[in-house]
Amino acid sequence: MSNAPPDDDNGGLTPDQLQFFHKNGYLVVPGALPPSTVAALLDETHRLLDGFSLADHPMTRFSTGGEDGTGDDHVGDAYFLESGSKIRFFFEEDAVDASGALTKPKHLAVNKIGHYLHGLSPPFASLLKTSPTSTSTTPGTFIPNLRARPASVARALGFTDPRCLQSMVICKQPEIGGAVPPHQDSTFLYTSPPSAVGFWYALEDATLENGCLSFLPGSHRWAPIEKRLVRKAGMNEGTEMVVNDGPRFPPGEEYGEDKRDREGGGGEYVPGEVKAGSLVLIHGNLLHKSERNTSEKGRIIYTFHVIEGGEGRVYDERNWLQMPAGEEFTRLFD
Template sequence: MLSENQLSEFKENGCLVIENFKPSEELEELRQAALNLVKDFDTSSHTEAFRESVGWNATEYFLSSGDKIAYFFETNAFGDDGQLTSPPEFCLNKLGHAMHDLHPVFDKFSRDPRLEEILGDIGVDAPEIWQSMYIFKQPRIGDPIDWHQDATYFSTRPQSVKAFWFAIDDATQENGCLWVANKCSPLRQHFVIEEDQTVMKTLDKTPWPDLEDAKPLEVSAGTLILFDGLLPHFSAPNTSDLPRHAYTLHVVDGKSKYSKQNWLQRQDDFPVRGFT
C-alpha cells in the first residue's frame, strides 16, 4: 500500500499525508450518520463540555464513554443561562468513543482494508482499534486542542499507538487544521487512573515545540493523515464561519502490552477488535 518514499517520510517525520484517500460519497455518508446521531440525542439529559470533562478532574461521563457513543459540547456552546446558544448540531465538540463498534456506517468507514494494510507496512502486526471520534470543530466556537501526544492516553509497551485522521471537510488554518511538530519526541505525559482518580503524570520535561517549529496541515476533504503516537500536535480554534469536521481512529498493536492505567479500558463482554 505505502511506497518506499511514503514509508521513509513516516519513519523520519512521524506523519504522513495521503490525499484523496476517501471518496466524497463515504465522507457524506459518515457526516450524515453523525448528524443523525445528534438529531436523536436528548440534549436535556447531558450538557457536558469536552474541555471540562478531561484532565485532572475527568468526569464519570467521559471515563465511561469508551464503550459507548457519547456526546461532548464545545466550551462556548452555552449562554449565561446555561442553555445552548444554537441547535445541538452547531454546538457539539465531538462524538466518542466507540462508534466504530456500535454503528454500521462508522464500522464500515473504520474497517477499510487499506488501513490494515498501511498498519502492516509500518509494523503494526496485530492492530486493535481502541477509539473513534467524530470531531465537529464548530464555526466560531470550535475549541482549540493544546499540544499533546496520543500515547499519553494510549500507552503501551513498547509504544505502538497510531492515529488515523480523516478530513471530512477541507481543513485550513482559519477553521482549525492540525499542526504537527517536525518529528517524534519522548513521551512527556501519561494520563492515568489511580485509586479511582485521574492523574496526568509527567514522564519527561522536554518543552513542547515552539510555534515556529510546527507545521500546519492544510488538507482537502478526503485526505488521510497518519501519525505516530509520539508526534506532538495541536489544533487552533475555529475562527471561521465554516465547520471543520474530522474523524479519527486510535489503533495499537495487540502484540504490545496495553497499560492497565490507561483511561480507556474494555470489559470482557465488549472486547477490543481489530479490522474483522
C-alpha cells in the same frame, strides 16, 4: 508534505510514503476516502447530531487540559470514562453557559462524538473492513473502495496485531471550536512501549481559517512521552496527568532524546491543510496541535487510533479509556 496517493494493489502505503512517515512522524494521504464515502460519513454524523437527546445529558464539556495540554482539567466524569464502548456527545467549552444551558443549537455545540463509532455505527465501522470492493447494497453496511485501507496501512507500518480504539468525530464548530494545545497521542493511549498511531480523516476541508492540524516534523524521534492521562486511583470518576514511569519511546535506535540536538530537532510547526477525503497518519510521539476556529466554517473530521496488541506490548490498565470487563479492542486483522 507527501501528496502522492498510494498506487499499490493492497490499499497500503508506497515506499516513499513510508519513508516520509518515518522521517517526519506524519503523512497526508489525499483522496483516501472517495466522495461517496465522505458523503455517507457526513450524513451519519448529522444523523447522530440531530438524534441525541438533551433530556438526560449531563452536559459534559470536553476540555483539552489547559494551554499546554498537561493540566488536570481534562474531562473525567462517568459519562466520559464509560464511553469506550458507547457513542456519546461532548460539548465545546464555550457552548455551555454558567447555568449549564447551551448557547448554540445542539448540532453546533458538540465538540466530539465518541468513542466507539467503529463498533456501533455501521458507516464508520465499514472503514475497517478489509475487502477492497463493495459487497453490500444495504444502506449503512457498504464496504468502501478505499485507498490506504486501515488494515493494510497498519501492516505496512509494521503492526503484528493492530487494535482500533478511541474512534470519534470532532466537529471544530464555527466561531467556538476550541484550540488543542501541542500534545502527543501516546500520552492518552499508552502502551508499554508506546505504539499508538492516529488515523485522521477529513470529512470537510481543513484550512488555516477553521483550525487545521499543525505538526512539528521529526519530533516523534526525540520528544519522549513524559506524562500520561490516567484514571484517578480508587475513584469511579476523575482523571489526572502523572509522570510516565515506563518506556518513553517505541523500540528502535532511531528514537531518543539525544536525537533533538544531533538531528537539529525543534524548528517550526508545519500546517496541515487538507481536502475532504484525505487521511492523515500521526505517530503517537509526534507533537501536533490545532488552533481555535473563529471562522464561520466548521471542520468535521473522523479519527481513531491503532495500538499494537501483539506480544511485548501492554495497554496500561490505568489509561482513561477502557473496555468493559471481558471485551477487547477491535482487531484489524482477522
